[in-house]
Amino acid sequence: MIPAFPPYPDQDIPYFVQTSGTYDTDDWGDLERHGIDPARDWWCEAVLRTRRSDAIASLYPPGASRHQPLVDFILGAEDLYEAEAVAHRAIRVGRSIAALLADQSDAAAWQSLKGLGLPPGHTESIKSWIRAVEELGHRWEPLVLEASGWAGEMWTVSMIADFLGYEGASATNSARVWLSRKGLKPQGRQTGRRGQTEYDAELIRQAKEASPGKGRHGAQRKRGRFQS
Structure with missing residues (x-):
């Protein structure tokens, strides 16, 4: 069972930002340096992909392996500042997704996904992904969402x-x-x-x-x- 998302805004979701080619996805030491306990925390890692002019922010629930984020959120970005904004937006998306995993009829969660630049048809894609998670006994493949536009400040x-x-x-x-x-x-x-x-x-x-x-x-x- 995927743990509930921490209450907002009382508890932070830790995150960090890196540039592609400067990190090792098998190295968990960088998590410790950022004060992240992957067994206990929800956390987010954003990677600026300079050749693609975008950033991919991966959101992990507690206990997930480094190669099993819950959500991979992709959005245009040109620098680390904008990559950080992608991380913020991925956390907003992840909060809604976690709520929908608990209750697909959560109107507030669906409403909060609006205005985040998600692609047309994202509602059906998310519903299909949630059904697959439920069928697999709350095991999952990452939900990949590629948004349009650029990261906001x-x-x-x-x-x-x-x-x-x-x-x-x-x-x-x-x-x-x-x-x-x-x-x-x-x-x-x-x-x-x-x-x-x-x-x-x-x-x-x-x-x-x-x-x-x-x-x-x-x-x-x-x-x-x-x-x-």
Whole structure:
């Protein structure tokens, strides 16, 4: 039986990012260096594949072998920063998949998969995969999902405050109030005890454009990032 996903946002899913050709998939020492116990933790590994201009993020449940991720999520990426965003999105996908393994009728889980760039027909592919997992007694082959587009940025509250033009000691509090009013929820969390919650930058931009006001005007952006 696949263990339940940790509650969100109370517990992090540890992850790390590497470049293809710089790691050994048979070496478990890198997991220990990142504070991951594969027998106990859900965890995610994202590999930037520079020749393909994408990243593949593999999400593992506790006890899975290194060659048996639950989900392989593929999305366009050009650098390690974007590969990290792919890891965040894979964790979001994995949370929904874990919920659907427990209850295929979980409407919230299906809803959360929308807007992640999954290919047309992904619903039927996921349902078929879940049936196969159940028939195999909760053994599985990885669910491979190749999304369209590119990895989105993840912003902390302080980054959002800067984007919205808030300044001073109350800037982050003002940003939190704005996020609450817009109904925007965290989509990830940085690793470590002091890791900050992170929000989908594209959703922030969309909400800002829908309600013009103070912000960082005039700067040109390339793939969502401000350029000097």
